[in-house]
Amino acid sequence: MKGEIIINEEVVPNVHRLVLSAPVIAKRAKPGQFVIIIPDEVGERIPFTLSDWSPEDGTITIFYQEAGVSTMKLTRMKPGNVIHTLVGPLGRPSKIEKFGTVLLGGGCYGLGAIYPLAKAFKEAGNRVIGLFEARTTYIVYNEEKLREVVDELYIVTADGSRGLRGHVPEALPYILEKEGKIDYAHFIGCTYMMMVSSRGTKEHNIPTIVAMNTLMVDGTGMCGICRVEVDGNTKFACVDGPDFDGHKVNWDMVFARKHAYVAEENMAYQFYRTQMDGAVNKCAKNRKEGA
Amino acid sequence: MSKRKDGLTPKERMAIPRAKMPEQNPSARAANFEEVPLGLTPEQAMEEAKRCLDCRKQPCVHGCPVAVQIPEFIKLVGEGKFGEAAKLIKETNVLPAVTGRVCPQETQCEGDCTLFKKYGGVSIGALERFVADYERNNNLVEIPPKPKPTGKKVAIIGSGPSGLTVAGDLILQGHAVTVFEALHEAGGVLVYGIPEFRLPKEIVAAEVDYLVQQGVNFELNVVAGMTITMDEILEEFDAVYIGVGAGLPWFMRIEGEELNGVLSANEYLTRSNLMKGYLFPDYDSPLPQGKHVCVVGGGNVAMDAARTAKRLGAKVTIVYRRAREQLPARGEEVHHADEEGIVFQLLSNPVKILGKDGKVSGMECIRMELGEPDASGRRRPIPIGGSNFEFECDQVIISIGAGANPLLTKTMPDLDLNKWGYIVVDENNRTNISKVWAGGDIVTGSATVIEAMGAGRIAARSIHAELLGLPQPTSEKEEE
Numbered sequence: 001m002k003g004e005i006i007i008n009e010e011v012v013p014n015v016h017r018l019v020l021s022a023p024v025i026a027k028r029a030k031p032g033q034f035v036i037i038i039p040d041e042v043g044e045r046i047p048f049t050l051s052d053w054s055p056e057d058g059t060i061t062i063f064y065q066e067a068g069v070s071t072m073k074l075t076r077m078k079p080g081n082v083i084h085t086l087v088g089p090l091g092r093p094s095k096i097e098k099f100g101t102v103l104l105g106g107g108c109y110g111l112g113a114i115y116p117l118a119k120a121f122k123e124a125g126n127r128v129i130g131l132f133e134a135r136t137t138y139i140v141y142n143e144e145k146l147r148e149v150v151d152e153l154y155i156v157t158a159d160g161s162r163g164l165r166g167h168v169p170e171a172l173p174y175i176l177e178k179e180g181k182i183d184y185a186h187f188i189g190c191t192y193m194m195m196v197s198s199r200g201t202k203e204h205n206i207p208t209i210v211a212m213n214t215l216m217v218d219g220t221g222m223c224g225i226c227r228v229e230v231d232g233n234t235k236f237a238c239v240d241g242p243d244f245d246g247h248k249v250n251w252d253m254v255f256a257r258k259h260a261y262v263a264e265e266n267m268a269y270q271f272y273r274t275q276m277d278g279a280v281n282k283c284a285k286n287r288k289e290g291a
Numbered sequence: 292m293s294k295r296k297d298g299l300t301p302k303e304r305m306a307i308p309r310a311k312m313p314e315q316n317p318s319a320r321a322a323n324f325e326e327v328p329l330g331l332t333p334e335q336a337m338e339e340a341k342r343c344l345d346c347r348k349q350p351c352v353h354g355c356p357v358a359v360q361i362p363e364f365i366k367l368v369g370e371g372k373f374g375e376a377a378k379l380i381k382e383t384n385v386l387p388a389v390t391g392r393v394c395p396q397e398t399q400c401e402g403d404c405t406l407f408k409k410y411g412g413v414s415i416g417a418l419e420r421f422v423a424d425y426e427r428n429n430n431l432v433e434i435p436p437k438p439k440p441t442g443k444k445v446a447i448i449g450s451g452p453s454g455l456t457v458a459g460d461l462i463l464q465g466h467a468v469t470v471f472e473a474l475h476e477a478g479g480v481l482v483y484g485i486p487e488f489r490l491p492k493e494i495v496a497a498e499v500d501y502l503v504q505q506g507v508n509f510e511l512n513v514v515a516g517m518t519i520t521m522d523e524i525l526e527e528f529d530a531v532y533i534g535v536g537a538g539l540p541w542f543m544r545i546e547g548e549e550l551n552g553v554l555s556a557n558e559y560l561t562r563s564n565l566m567k568g569y570l571f572p573d574y575d576s577p578l579p580q581g582k583h584v585c586v587v588g589g590g591n592v593a594m595d596a597a598r599t600a601k602r603l604g605a606k607v608t609i610v611y612r613r614a615r616e617q618l619p620a621r622g623e624e625v626h627h628a629d630e631e632g633i634v635f636q637l638l639s640n641p642v643k644i645l646g647k648d649g650k651v652s653g654m655e656c657i658r659m660e661l662g663e664p665d666a667s668g669r670r671r672p673i674p675i676g677g678s679n680f681e682f683e684c685d686q687v688i689i690s691i692g693a694g695a696n697p698l699l700t701k702t703m704p705d706l707d708l709n710k711w712g713y714i715v716v717d718e719n720n721r722t723n724i725s726k727v728w729a730g731g732d733i734v735t736g737s738a739t740v741i742e743a744m745g746a747g748r749i750a751a752r753s754i755h756a757e758l759l760g761l762p763q764p765t766s767e768k769e770e771e
């Protein structure tokens with residue numbers, strides 16, 4: 001499968017919304033699943049959460065942040081361009097049931113990615129409380145869209161420029177006081193946010209699911225790079241997850257493993273940038289021809 | 292069979308020295324990813340062909356899992372009819388350029404050859420490779436005429452050697468064939484596992500292209516069970532072949548395995564081969580480069596990982612718990628690894644991976660001795676108490692085997708699996724579900740390319756019979 005780009009726009013600084021034509025995936029997608037993209041011929045396989053889809057239009061939406069070479073390449077692609085490889089939906093769908101009151105927290109790309117979950121939890125008869133966590137007010141996005149499907153939306157900013165100040169753990173007591181009780185929580189965002197949030201909900205004994213975003217290659221259970229330790233057992237995030245019990249994930253290990261390829265990732269990024277700037281094309285070209 | 296034209300006596304044949312395939316020299320090749328054996332010249336091939344005694348009992352053919360007509364093709368090589376020889380092989384083996392390179396000939400055809408013990412078997416693998424390369428390089432590959440369509444549709448899940456074989460066989464019978472492949476390139480282990488220096492990817496691409504030209508439809512980036520469900524496939528197709536391989540990497544479950552710098556051979560080889568990580572940063576996927584890489588395991592996969600690391604400039608040690616004679620890898624791979632300067636730390640088993648700041652810093656092993664033979668017939672390694680030792684390394688590649696990937700099978704609750712998760716089939720490779728066949732590593736566990744192809748052929752016959760309402764091939768047919 002390949003995906004033609006329909007929209008690729010920066011919605012707030014460093015968060016991009018990408019809409020792709022992908023009828024087969026749009027037909028099959030369920031909340032909590034992801035796709036893998038290879039931007040171009042020499043690209044790597046990178047996972048993104050399905051943040052919306054329309055079986056009627058045959059489109060899928062993802063929100064992404066520029067983090068390294070692959071996401072930078074994506075930012076430079078235009079409507080009409082075709083993504084080299086698009087595969088999905090992957091991962092187990094999230095568990096959607098009637099729990100009562102469900103707290104859905106998003107940070108970073110999660111502000112966009114919690115939308116399908118919110119919709120599904122709502123449809124399953126839950127009272128759905130949205131929570132946006134952001135560094136500051138001007139990087140909050142997707143608010144109107146989410147408000148359509150949640151009963152309440154809390155905004156938490158690290159600098160206090162909007163809503164509650166701090167992070168999820170600081171906001172929880174306030175939200176609990178207002179809502180009375182939270183039966184279930186689900187977080188999507190950067191690793192740090194998910195870890196801290198899980199710690200927060202643990203204090204209040206709220207069952208908590210996190211959507212792990214480990215490094216991945218194939219996304220089909222074949223390589224094992226996505227392994228995480230959950231409750232003492234090794235799990236592969238791509239096929240056993242990405243959702244896991246946030247109170248049982250070995251977070252220290254998750255953090256250590258994230259940095260497995262930092263040096264190489266940085267090198268790829270710098271290499272691509274200098275190439276784009278036209279500085280070192282010769283050596284790369286020669287090597288490719290030899291390949 | 293017609294008489295040989297060269298008129299040599301058996302004695303004269305046996306006096307001919309076994310052909311030596313030219314190879315890149317070890318120090319040069321340990322720094323590049325080009326193929327190591329360079330292939331026979333036409334003269335060498337014709338000379339080697341003269342060595343064949345044309346034995347009446349054809350032990351070589353019995354040693355071949357798909358019964359390639361070995362003496363017959365060798366005779367054609369001897370007469371310089373290379374193209375015809377290639378066609379003859381392809382009647383039983385659709386991927387000779389691949390198997391000529393990767394089959395463990397020393398335990399199959401060449402090992403059973405009459406000349407094996409005293410003179411060294413006829414170089415059947417080298418000859419097979421030679422004619423296949425000759426055919427491809429001289430554009431002698433002909434696309435067979437399109438057969439009359441049967442109107443039947445077959446889905447094949449997985450594009451490894453077994454899936455490709457089924458596709459090739461059934462397209463020739465006039466069925467419409469679609470191959471679903473989860474990854475972005477077709478070939479299975481041939482593209483993601485086996486490195487360029489052993490099997491150039493252009494060869495696999497040429498084989499896939501040959502099928503495309505015959506009308507096989509490849510649907511890449513389709514994960515059966517996820518992108519498309521089995522029910523949908525069964526609704527749309529008249530028969531389904533499952534050839535999804537055994538790709539789930541095993542870990543050792545020892546302390547330190549979560550450290551950065553520890554990876555499965557599957558990850559390492561996939562990054563290198565499928566993602567072209569060895570060309571990083573021209574390609575974006577990073578391939579970690581250790582200074583001292585320790586590979587755990589002794590099979591083909593371990594040799595491939597070790598030799599890849601060597602080519603990236605590392606010092607490489609292979610840790611294996613049995614002795615050299617028990618190394619399961621092809622003889623040629625062990626020999627090449629040796630020549631390239633890879634160290635074998637035999638009769639040793641890792642007990643702990645040592646780390647510093649979250650990264651690998653070394654390994655602790657225990658020495659082993661060999662006891663009684665186990666179920667596999669190999670002598671069981673037993674740890675020697677108190678013999679632990681440590682050494683430094685900064686990367687560990689785990690290559691102790693792989694199991695069944697449940698991604699597809701877990702979506703088919705009615706499918707019969709054995710206790711290891713492999714699919715159970717009958718002698719025609721039918722599963723317990725109607726219209727569904729299976730074969731290759733997902734049935735046998737990790738095996739060989741040619742066995743996976745053999746399984747594909749059996750299934751293809753059975754599928755063809757079923758689709759046309761003919762009697763099922765009996766087991767006697769398999770024996771031939």
Ligand SMILES: Cc1cc2nc3c(=O)[nH]c(=O)nc-3n(C[C@H](O)[C@H](O)[C@H](O)COP(=O)(O)OP(=O)(O)OC[C@H]3O[C@@H](n4cnc5c(N)ncnc54)[C@H](O)[C@@H]3O)c2cc1C
Pocket residue numbers: 034046047048049050062063064065066067068069070071072109113191212213214215216242258259262265266268269
């Ligand atoms: C199941 C899943 C769903 C995801 N969904 C989204 C999404 O919807 N939107 C989105 O923007 N990102 C998502 N991610 C993360 C995204 O895949 C990475 O940000 C991306 O791979 C970075 O690629 P890159 O080449 O641009 O950066 P790289 O060069 O690979 O990395 C640059 C920096 O980012 C860090 N990094 C790399 N991979 C990850 C990762 N998986 N998570 C966090 N940090 C990482 C690296 O450590 C490095 O410091 C998801 C990850 C997973 C596993």
Ligand SMILES: Cc1cc2nc3c(=O)[nH]c(=O)nc-3n(C[C@H](O)[C@H](O)[C@H](O)COP(=O)(O)OP(=O)(O)OC[C@H]3O[C@@H](n4cnc5c(N)ncnc54)[C@H](O)[C@@H]3O)c2cc1C
Pocket residue numbers: 393394395448449450451452453454471472473474478479480481484485513514515516534535536537538560591592595621696698699730731732733737738739740741743
């Ligand atoms: C590194 C390595 C080196 C080896 N060296 C040798 C050697 O020298 N000689 C030898 O004879 N054998 C060797 N082998 C073993 C040999 O490669 C295998 O036995 C053989 O490839 C098995 O073929 P297969 O068709 O059953 O499966 P595979 O080759 O494993 O192919 C299975 C394919 O199915 C795809 N797939 C899986 N799940 C799905 C799904 N749900 N939907 C769609 N597609 C799916 C996979 O992506 C893969 O492409 C080696 C194996 C490895 C890993």
Ligand code: SF4
Pocket residue numbers: 342343344345346349350351352361362403404405406412413415
């Ligand atoms: S066993 Fe050896 S010598 Fe005899 S026919 Fe086969 S290849 Fe020729």
Ligand code: FES
Pocket residue numbers: 215216217218219220221222223224225226227236237238239
């Ligand atoms: S990404 Fe390779 S096993 Fe999960």
